[in-house]
Amino acid sequence: MTPLYKELQPSDVYCVRLPYPFSDFDRQILTALYQPLIGHGAMAVFFALWGEAEREGTVESTHYHLLNLLDMPIGSVFEARLSLEGIGLLKTYRKQEGEGRAFIYELTPPLDPDTFFHDPILSMFLFGKVGAQTYKRLRSRFLNPVVPDGYEEVSRSFPEVYKSVKAGAMEEDNDTYDSDQRARKLAFSGYPFDFALMMEGLSAQLVPRKAFTPAIKEMIVRIAFLYGLSPLDMQQVVLLAIDADGNLTEDRMKRAAADFYKLSRSSSAPKITKIIPSSVKQGSPTEPATKEDELIQYLETCPPVEMLKDINGGREPMQVDVKLAQKLVLEHNLPAGVVNVLLQYVLLRNDGKLTNNYVERIASHWMAKKVDNVRDALVLARTEHDKYMKWQQEGSGTQRTRKPGAKTEAVPDWFYRKDQKPEEQKAPEKSKADPDVEARRLRLMEKFGMTKGGVN
Numbered sequence: 001m002t003p004l005y006k007e008l009q010p011s012d013v014y015c016v017r018l019p020y021p022f023s024d025f026d027r028q029i030l031t032a033l034y035q036p037l038i039g040h041g042a043m044a045v046f047f048a049l050w051g052e053a054e055r056e057g058t059v060e061s062t063h064y065h066l067l068n069l070l071d072m073p074i075g076s077v078f079e080a081r082l083s084l085e086g087i088g089l090l091k092t093y094r095k096q097e098g099e100g101r102a103f104i105y106e107l108t109p110p111l112d113p114d115t116f117f118h119d120p121i122l123s124m125f126l127f128g129k130v131g132a133q134t135y136k137r138l139r140s141r142f143l144n145p146v147v148p149d150g151y152e153e154v155s156r157s158f159p160e161v162y163k164s165v166k167a168g169a170m171e172e173d174n175d176t177y178d179s180d181q182r183a184r185k186l187a188f189s190g191y192p193f194d195f196a197l198m199m200e201g202l203s204a205q206l207v208p209r210k211a212f213t214p215a216i217k218e219m220i221v222r223i224a225f226l227y228g229l230s231p232l233d234m235q236q237v238v239l240l241a242i243d244a245d246g247n248l249t250e251d252r253m254k255r256a257a258a259d260f261y262k263l264s265r266s267s268s269a270p271k272i273t274k275i276i277p278s279s280v281k282q283g284s285p286t287e288p289a290t291k292e293d294e295l296i297q298y299l300e301t302c303p304p305v306e307m308l309k310d311i312n313g314g315r316e317p318m319q320v321d322v323k324l325a326q327k328l329v330l331e332h333n334l335p336a337g338v339v340n341v342l343l344q345y346v347l348l349r350n351d352g353k354l355t356n357n358y359v360e361r362i363a364s365h366w367m368a369k370k371v372d373n374v375r376d377a378l379v380l381a382r383t384e385h386d387k388y389m390k391w392q393q394e395g396s397g398t399q400r401t402r403k404p405g406a407k408t409e410a411v412p413d414w415f416y417r418k419d420q421k422p423e424e425q426k427a428p429e430k431s432k433a434d435p436d437v438e439a440r441r442l443r444l445m446e447k448f449g450m451t452k453g454g455v456n
Helices: 024-056 063-070 074-087 113-118 120-130 132-142 195-200 214-227 231-241 250-264 291-301 304-311 319-330 336-349 356-368 374-383 385-395 435-447
Strands: 013-017 090-097 100-107
Touching: 013 024, 013 063, 024 063, 024 074, 024 100, 024 113, 024 120, 024 132, 063 074, 074 090, 113 120, 113 132, 120 132, 120 214, 195 214, 195 231, 214 231, 214 250, 231 250, 291 336, 291 374, 304 319, 304 336, 319 336, 319 356, 336 356, 336 374, 336 385, 356 385, 374 385
Parallel strands: 013 100
Antiparallel strands: 090 100
């Protein structure tokens, strides 16, 4: 399984490429036809990138900028990116730059309404989302009505209006350019379909092989995906769609597939749901088996600023703490999950306070050890705990000895080794403390399943 931090980090830089200015009609298509399919979160990401491209061009930003702009966690932004890529609205390019990564997000304009409604997958997807009545209303809104009977087209062609005249020699342009034209159809590839098996059961006399043009073959794959039909089922669809002259058309294929589906499967229209490969989901595919697994999942998927907010009881964290977290990610290139472990450790170790020098000293140690995931950070924090205690005392300027009435260290249960029994741990003694600091520490202890008497 590929963890989320290996796919996308807030510190990764990106720029947006807009092939050409989109129109207000594009916006209408996006909100009316695409948003029901991909959700408002993915559409918000698209509109944010669109606006950024119009205002700033190809200026580079980190994903922190996008997270703050949308008030969304990194996992939601990544899922929105996948939705936009799958529906054909975004192309993503990645480049490894040392220990960091750079992305180019190229926005793709939506399909024109005629292409959208004639695509069997998109049209059925929309039908299943909005229902028959709204679907009909959207078709009538975006599709032009047929020209009434009795009219004939009398428009002139280009050669009938213009002619070529001899002029100065034109310099040949040998430069190459990317094509920025609007996509003609939904990108669709990678779906396995056994054409050989389908063709084995179709007589060449009954269904001429010339009828299977590239467009018809592509339509067959799309229909098989949409209705969940096997190659043997598609034999029946082809036989229903073939006309008296041995020809196949896309419209006849779509009608035949719909009739076959109603007769053999269900009278209800098929529904398409969004899937995200388990290899890129934020969490593990199964529920955490232990408390430590649950903790690791939380630390891997929660942005550091959100984690600080959770510790603070839902209140916004101090800006100095936010800047420290951003510095660890942006300047030191630590993964967000590792930063979460570091900040939580220092908060528990340092009476609910984050001290820059102490945090950065531990961060430097972890960078030297090449810690790049939450599990390794937890192990190192546990094994090097005594060393970090000594550093904390050195930072205070004096070597303090523990007095009988002093408070013992509140350490999360993931710092203790698995084979250590709870009863072997000493219970902390009470001492006077600032109410706010004590409340923050109690929230942390509760998160890790601890009580004032020790670890549960």
